[in-house]
Amino acid sequence: MRNDKVLEIKNLNMTYHSLDGETKALDNISLDIYRGEIVVLVGPSGCGKSTLLSIIAGLLTPSSGNIIVNKSNDSINDTGYMFQKDNLFEWRTIRDNTLIGLEIQNKLTEKRKEFVENLLDTYGLSDFKDSYPSQLSGGMRQRAALIRTLATKPDFLLLDEPFSALDYQTRLVISDEIGQILKKEGKTALMVTHDIAEAMFT
Template sequence: MKNEKIVEIKNIRMNYHTLDGETVAIKDISLDIFNGEIVGFVGPSGCGKSTLLSIIAGLLKPTKGTVYINGKEVNSPSKNIGYMFQMDHLFEWRNIIDNVLIGLEIQKKVNDDTRKFAEDLLNTYGLSDFKMHYPRQLSGGMRQRVALIRTLAVKPDILLLDEPFSALDYQTRLAIADEIGTILKKEKKTALLVTHDIAEAISMSDRIVVLSNRPATIKEIVPIDLSCPNGNRTPMKCREAPEFRHYFNKIWKELDVHV
């Protein structure tokens, strides 16, 4: 169900304490995320985007407020949440299929069915010929695809993507963002994407949350509705939509970045 709430973020505040005093990183953020949505988060550097993802993932406890996933309060890391970081974090001494299975191993869920599901994902997304290869034998874009498949293999309810393409060169970044955006839509996954790239956020997201300078608050939520050429809703094709420039200029102005 598209209108089913999967994530509820209620009045989140995050304070950091240091020897120099207290820093407010996030101030009173509330937001609902619905099933099957891809929601992009953009904001100035250091505004707390990654901190917010870590709170949603249960890796950090907020100073105030609560996060619910499928109606249950998040108090610790959950198997229902998949997290993709900036680096792929593949184990160099394990081949690709063994890297993909690592999450299932941790959850003690490796069996014939889960292994077949993982191998089917590799096959569907063009990596079955490389399943016995090692990470060093793959390109950066292929490694990121493996990292996503490793995350999908445990069948999480929600995916958190923290600048997952930032380590790639520009051409590879465009290509792999297009691939991963298409995979997320095909698998009907709910995802939260943190990125500094406005164009990337627009091309991949159903909504974009614009955050303010620290302490982060929500400045605006921008629904994205692109008339992609020939109805082709891949991220790359969506960049050709006539509305794309309008959204880019609107979000750029909202960011209010002063050089």
């Protein structure tokens, strides 16, 4: 029996309440994710994919059910979250954008800077470190956003349709690239998408 489980979801339910009534977003969801796996959930818009990620990240409280995180990860705070938009700051260089998470966490050491520099060099952004987001293609911006997420060295990554803003061909290429990066870095990830082809390329 495998004992390297990173995340365990048991009978998760989420219902939104409003003046117009109730909307059930998640119904009895159970899921196990093991270390080193890249799990992709595919479903149409509005089926609760982003709600699930928000609950895992601790941004929402479920109506019922349990989320169990492997204790070797200390806490769910060891999770990196990559959103649909790259959310790069246009007034900061690519290098500075990738370092912002470390700045916020007050972990910007020389060793961490070197780690990020190596990521930029390894994944094709070495010539664009001092460029601004507006000077990069959509795919390169997404790579920068992923490096920003990896900079804090999370054990577990959540990816919320991170390629949806790209055109179809670029989306497939970048999803394959991101998948290769995650595998090379040995990361565990849960990604949600509405695109079956994108899921297959990741």
